[in-house]
Amino acid sequence: MPTNSSYPEAPIPDVDLWGFLFERKDKPFSDDKVIYVDPHTNRSYTYAQVKATAIEFGQGLKALWDWQKGDVLALYTTNCIDTPAITWGTHWAGGVLSPANPAYTVDELAFQLKDAGAKAIVTQMAFIKNAQEAATKVGIPLDHVIVMGDERDPTYRVKHFTSIRKTAGSARYRRTKAKPDQDLAFLVYSSGTTGHPKGVMLTHRNIVANTMMIKVAEGGKLSSTGGPGGDGDKILAFLPFFHIYGLTCLIHQSMYSGFQLVVMPRFDLEDFCKIVQERKVTFLYVVPPIVVLLAKSPVVSKYDLSTVRMMNSGAAPLTKELVEAVYNRLKIPIKQGYGLSETSPTTHTQPWETWNTQIGSVGTLLPYQEAKYMSPEEKELKPGEVGELWIKGPNVFKGYLNNPEGTANALTPDGYFKTGDVGYQDADGNFYITDRIKELIKYKGFQVAPAELEGILLSHPSINDVAVIGVYEKEEATELPRAYVVPKDGLGRTDDEKKAIVDWLGKRVAGHKRLRGGVRWLDEIPKSASGKILRRVLKVKAQEEEQGPKAKL
The missing domain is CATH 3.40.50.980 (Rossmann fold)
Structure with a gap:
C-alpha cells in the first residue's frame, strides 16, 4: 500500500490564489503588517x-x-x-x-x-x-x-x-x-x-495546496507575532523567485502566514550575514553550497547570527558532517526537505524535533499526498528496498506545456508523478533520496540538461563528439558540469584548448550551465547499441581519474 502522510489534514480551500490570500476570513495578522522589505533601500510593502x-x-x-x-x-x-x-x-x-x-x-x-x-x-x-x-x-x-x-x-x-x-x-x-x-x-x-x-x-490549486502543506509541516513553529521585537518570524529571501522553491516557500508562505520576508536581489555572503544580524532574521531556506560557506568561511565569524532558530535545506542532500559542522560553529540546526518543480514544490520535510536524529533523510511525507517506491518493473517496494519515488497529491502538476509525450511519461493514469529520483523509506516513515534516474545535473539547486550542452558543443568546429555529466565537488557540495570531448583531427589536446572550449560554451549559456567541471579528452564516447550515451560509464571513469585541476573560469 502507498504511504500516506502522518500529518493532520485540514480541508484545502477550493479557491484560486487571489481568494486564498486576499479574501480569507481567518487572517491572523493585521492589514498593516509589513510583509516584504528591501534591506538596502528600506522600501517595503x-x-x-x-x-x-x-x-x-x-x-x-x-x-x-x-x-x-x-x-x-x-x-x-x-x-x-x-x-x-x-x-x-x-x-x-x-x-x-x-x-x-x-x-x-x-x-x-x-x-x-x-x-x-x-x-x-x-x-x-x-x-x-x-x-x-x-x-x-x-x-x-x-x-x-x-x-x-x-x-x-x-x-x-x-x-x-x-x-x-x-x-x-x-x-x-x-x-x-x-x-x-x-x-x-x-x-x-x-x-x-x-x-x-x-x-x-x-x-492555482497546486500552489494553494502546497502552501497549506508547508504551513502544516512547520507545525506552528513559525509565528506572525512574537519573536524579536514582536514582529514575528523573519525569513531572509535570497533563493531566486524565478525558481519554484522561492515562489512557494518564500513569496506565498510569507503572505499567507504573515511572516516578514527580507528580500535580497541575489546571494552575497557578507551581505547575507549582515542582514541576518541587523534584521534579526529567524528562519532561512538554504541550499547545500550556502551551508558549506556557513561551515567554513571566515566571513561568518564577524557577525552574530544567533537569532536564526532553524534552517531548511533543499535541492540536494546534506552530509551528517556538514550539518554538525554548522551546528558546532553557530548552534543553528538544519533540517532537510525535498521537492520538485512538478510538485509545487515541497513534498517532504524533517520535523524540527528530528533534525539531528535523522540526518540524511529528506523527512516525512507532507499532508494530502501518497507516495511509493517502485522497482524498474513498476512493482511497489517494501520499506528499505530501493526504487524510484512516485508521488500523488493535489500539489502534483497538470502536465508539461506543449509536450503530451513528456506528460504521459511523467504521470501515470491514476495520477502518480514519477519523480526520477531513487531512494527508500525506512520503517519509521523517513524518506531517503540516494540517486537519480534522470540525467539532469544539479548545480547549486539549478538543473542543467546534459543534452542541451551537448547540442551546443557539437556545433564547435573542433569537436567530433561529446558527452556531458555532473561530477560531485565536495568542497562546494554540488555537482559541476563536465564535458568529455572527442576532438577532431588537428586539435592538440592541450590545456589551453580545454579552456578555450569552456570559454566558448560559457558565452552561449547561462552561468549555471558553464563547464565548471572542466573538459576531458576521449577517443570515443561510450554508447549503447541504440546510440544512447552511457553516462554511468563516464561517471565511473570520473571517479577513477586522478583529481585534476578544474578549469579556471
Whole structure:
C-alpha cells in the first residue's frame, strides 16, 4: 500500500490564489503588517499595499493590453519586492505568470517566451537589453516590455509597472476568477533531459495546496507575532523567485502566514550575514553550497547570527558532517526537505524535533499526498528496498506545456508523478533520496540538461563528439558540469584548448550551465547499441581519474 502522510489534514480551500490570500476570513495578522522589505533601500510593502498594488496592476493590464484569461506574463529578473504584487496582479486579471532566470541568454529567454506564448515581459533595467532583444525575436511588441524596481534609465523609453497601474479608466475593470483545479497560475521551466526546458503547468490549486502543506509541516513553529521585537518570524529571501522553491516557500508562505520576508536581489555572503544580524532574521531556506560557506568561511565569524532558530535545506542532500559542522560553529540546526518543480514544490520535510536524529533523510511525507517506491518493473517496494519515488497529491502538476509525450511519461493514469529520483523509506516513515534516474545535473539547486550542452558543443568546429555529466565537488557540495570531448583531427589536446572550449560554451549559456567541471579528452564516447550515451560509464571513469585541476573560469 502507498504511504500516506502522518500529518493532520485540514480541508484545502477550493479557491484560486487571489481568494486564498486576499479574501480569507481567518487572517491572523493585521492589514498593516509589513510583509516584504528591501534591506538596502528600506522600501517595503504591507499586506494591504500588496493587495492594492496588485489590483491596480491587474486593472491596468486589462485596460492597456486587453488582458484575457490565460494570457501569460513573463518575469525576467532577480528578486525584487515588487514581484509579489505583479504576480498576484497578473492572477487578478486572469493571467499566468512565467518566471525566467535572469542569467538566461537572449536565445534561452526567447525559447521560453515563445513556448509559453508570453504576451508581455516585466524585467529590471539591468536586464532590459536582453529582454527587448528576446521580445523582438518572438514578436512581442516592445511597449509590452516594462520594468519594475528602483532603477531608471532615460536612454530607454520603457514604462515602469507603476504606470500600468495608473492607466486611465482602469478602475472600471473587475477581477477574473480562476477555476482552482483547472486554470494555470504559473508556468515554471524545468530542464528537460532531451535539451530544451519544459514548461511545468502549475494550477492555482497546486500552489494553494502546497502552501497549506508547508504551513502544516512547520507545525506552528513559525509565528506572525512574537519573536524579536514582536514582529514575528523573519525569513531572509535570497533563493531566486524565478525558481519554484522561492515562489512557494518564500513569496506565498510569507503572505499567507504573515511572516516578514527580507528580500535580497541575489546571494552575497557578507551581505547575507549582515542582514541576518541587523534584521534579526529567524528562519532561512538554504541550499547545500550556502551551508558549506556557513561551515567554513571566515566571513561568518564577524557577525552574530544567533537569532536564526532553524534552517531548511533543499535541492540536494546534506552530509551528517556538514550539518554538525554548522551546528558546532553557530548552534543553528538544519533540517532537510525535498521537492520538485512538478510538485509545487515541497513534498517532504524533517520535523524540527528530528533534525539531528535523522540526518540524511529528506523527512516525512507532507499532508494530502501518497507516495511509493517502485522497482524498474513498476512493482511497489517494501520499506528499505530501493526504487524510484512516485508521488500523488493535489500539489502534483497538470502536465508539461506543449509536450503530451513528456506528460504521459511523467504521470501515470491514476495520477502518480514519477519523480526520477531513487531512494527508500525506512520503517519509521523517513524518506531517503540516494540517486537519480534522470540525467539532469544539479548545480547549486539549478538543473542543467546534459543534452542541451551537448547540442551546443557539437556545433564547435573542433569537436567530433561529446558527452556531458555532473561530477560531485565536495568542497562546494554540488555537482559541476563536465564535458568529455572527442576532438577532431588537428586539435592538440592541450590545456589551453580545454579552456578555450569552456570559454566558448560559457558565452552561449547561462552561468549555471558553464563547464565548471572542466573538459576531458576521449577517443570515443561510450554508447549503447541504440546510440544512447552511457553516462554511468563516464561517471565511473570520473571517479577513477586522478583529481585534476578544474578549469579556471
